[in-house]
């Protein structure tokens with residue numbers, strides 16, 4: 001698939017077919033994710049793969065603040081990815097201070113770049129994804145036994161789409177851009 005086609009055909013997918021997602025294909029997607037840029041190439045973004053239906057149901061029940069849309073996506077998806085970042089790396093200088101006025105918010109920037117790289121790679125392999133930002137990060141961290149030096153930054157459900165997904169409307173590019 002051409003790059004622009006991949007960017008334009010990626011959709012948030014919340015309903016999935018029964019086709020399983022193999023570890024082989026996940027590994028290929030994660031290999032592509034390693035190419036994502038990051039703050040000073042610090043590469044602090046990590047993924048925890050949840051394949052167990054029991055754990056997915058527990059996450060849907062206890063860790064998404066009762067948000068029904070996410071509860072459904074998580075229960076339905078064959079694989080749930082929990083994205084996290086290693087604390088105090090992105091945006092930081094070697095002495096532990098932060099390099100810019102944006103402090104350590106660059107961590108979320110890195111997480112976003114990584115997530116979009118993952119979603120595009122998945123789209124290229126015919127898989128659908130949805131990034132989810134509505135969750136209780138403390139409960140989620142406990143449920144997946146996340147190491148203490150990491151923070152949850154997002155969830156991504158992944159699976160083969162059950163059918164076509166309509167694109168929500170986009171603003172015209174001219175509205176996003178100011179040429180000086």
Ligand SMILES: Cc1cc2nc3c(=O)[nH]c(=O)nc-3n(C[C@H](O)[C@H](O)[C@H](O)COP(=O)(O)O)c2cc1C
Nearest residue numbers: 010011012013069070130131132133134166167168
């Ligand atoms: C940071 C972020 C958080 C999001 N959180 C959720 C979420 O919690 N649940 C959900 O169903 N979709 C979520 N989405 C998906 C957006 O709703 C979706 O990207 C947007 O409607 C555009 O649709 P498209 O992805 O199909 O182009 C999130 C997307 C982003 C980038």
